[in-house]
Amino acid sequence: QVHLEESGGGVVQPGRSLRLSCAASGFTLSSHGVHWVRQAPGKGLEWVAFISQDGNNKYYVDSVKGRFTLSRDNSKNTVSLQINNLRVDDTAIYSCAQDLGNYMDVWGQGTTVTVSS
């Protein structure tokens, strides 16, 4: 069964950093690009970032450019999202999803990031 699982969330103070991970099971994540999507409490879905299959192409929503960095380790079937200089408005559930050509198929359940002083 294909499955994505995120980890690394937590409660952190503004300005601190977190590293989120997305691990795949049941399929080879290295065959696909991966999106990260977040959902703030009571709000809608927001596309955050994308990393291509080979890791050479990375794209980010303007509000996170310079603070969020994507990477992937295809040997471990994982993708990571490094989040620096966290802000209160970064508080959300962060989910990774498999790209199948500008749309997302397999989704994880998400990991919660709470930024609070």
Add this chain to the structure above:
Amino acid sequence: QSALTQPASVSGSPGQSITISCTGTSSDVGGDEYVSWYQQYPGKAPKLVIYDVIDRPPGVSYRFSGSKSGNTASLTISGLQAEDEAEYYCFSYRSDRTWVFGGGTKLTVL
């Protein structure tokens, strides 16, 4: 990078049809055929119901259909059922190599 525009809510009675619109620009919705739709229940991960404007993934009911005209894409659900009550989001590729969601539409089955 503004979100695509969707109505905040729509409603319909069982058996009826409803349509949810998703309006963007020529740089996203109108620019190519990369519009998809997702259904989300509270506390659950989104589920793909339409991709590439009109295509339906295996296992998704034939009652779900998609279309597009100019800068506006639409999701139609026919023969409404109680289980269709959920939040629906459109999603589009943009010409600047980013992607964007719509604001979401809450579907209520009366």
